[in-house]
Amino acid sequence: MSKAFMKVLAVTMVALSITILGCSCPVSGFFQESISGFNVVLISWDGVQREHFYELLIRGALPEIAAISIEGGLVNVTITGHVADTKAGHAEMLTGYGPSITGVYSNRKFSSIPEGLTVLERVESIFGRDGVATIMVTGKTHNLGGEKGEPFHNVRTTIDVFDSNAANANVVGQKATAYLKQYASRRFSAFFHFSDPDSKGHKFGENSREYEQAIVTCDLWLGRIVQSLKKSQIYSSTIVLVTSDHGFDEAKTSHRDAPYVFAASNRHLTRNGNLGDIAPTALALMGEDPAQFTPPFYGAPLVPWRGATASELVKSIIVVLSDSFRSHACD
Numbered sequence: 001m002s003k004a005f006m007k008v009l010a011v012t013m014v015a016l017s018i019t020i021l022g023c024s025c026p027v028s029g030f031f032q033e034s035i036s037g038f039n040v041v042l043i044s045w046d047g048v049q050r051e052h053f054y055e056l057l058i059r060g061a062l063p064e065i066a067a068i069s070i071e072g073g074l075v076n077v078t079i080t081g082h083v084a085d086t087k088a089g090h091a092e093m094l095t096g097y098g099p100s101i102t103g104v105y106s107n108r109k110f111s112s113i114p115e116g117l118t119v120l121e122r123v124e125s126i127f128g129r130d131g132v133a134t135i136m137v138t139g140k141t142h143n144l145g146g147e148k149g150e151p152f153h154n155v156r157t158t159i160d161v162f163d164s165n166a167a168n169a170n171v172v173g174q175k176a177t178a179y180l181k182q183y184a185s186r187r188f189s190a191f192f193h194f195s196d197p198d199s200k201g202h203k204f205g206e207n208s209r210e211y212e213q214a215i216v217t218c219d220l221w222l223g224r225i226v227q228s229l230k231k232s233q234i235y236s237s238t239i240v241l242v243t244s245d246h247g248f249d250e251a252k253t254s255h256r257d258a259p260y261v262f263a264a265s266n267r268h269l270t271r272n273g274n275l276g277d278i279a280p281t282a283l284a285l286m287g288e289d290p291a292q293f294t295p296p297f298y299g300a301p302l303v304p305w306r307g308a309t310a311s312e313l314v315k316s317i318i319v320v321l322s323d324s325f326r327s328h329a330c331d
């Protein structure tokens, strides 16, 4: 990416950060809302490089994620402690734990995640089969399937809907909106996985038109998911959180050194984070205190929640601002 472009990116990101932070609601409002808990829709866009994502965003090619980011927030997420690939990334994203606990080190070195550690299993256990609907739809069987020995094998047998097939965004998106419609009258926690950016990146490269179009298609389906929630009149009680399991190597067909992704939500996000922050965020949004879970999370919610103090919240807002200035000032 050119230096001139990076400068435009820097200015835009700082402006966006200020806009997002500038339209924050009162702190007390955040805490009140968090106590009752929301429905959560966690969406993974597989293999979206942070810089390419921002490039598309600035170009106006991702109107749906731009809309939820302005309504809520957009932050940087970085992957640490394991290789940047699909299995290790999603294991951490959905549990909040690294490989030493999940047993998932990479696409090649892995075992089934111990029973009960994913957000969906935790939510099922806390609220019960009648209290919550838990839904997982994925576009990959080879890394996100539920076969014996695969990372998410235990999830398949525990949650309400485990729908995993090798499928593109149009298939996953249609299933996602159908399940949201089906479960609209219940409380729910859902995870939707869109594999297209990763598969197009491997085939055509990170700077290809096909890679970009795959991300644009993910955005289109984000819009349809939001529309579906609005149509069912549950958008105000549902938090949508979009992130990625890993980035992509610049101008290559691989993601060997690609730890830089993002998180966007229709909920205010308080700071830049790590992939290990996503699971505690989802649990906090469901009204649960992440501190109650064992093993303890090393991450923490990216959203204001009832366990956070006002001073922690103010501190996190300052961190977001200073990170934004610092990361874009040193081109």
Ligand SMILES: [Zn+2]
Pocket: 047, 086, 198, 199, 202, 255
């Ligand atoms: Zn890949």
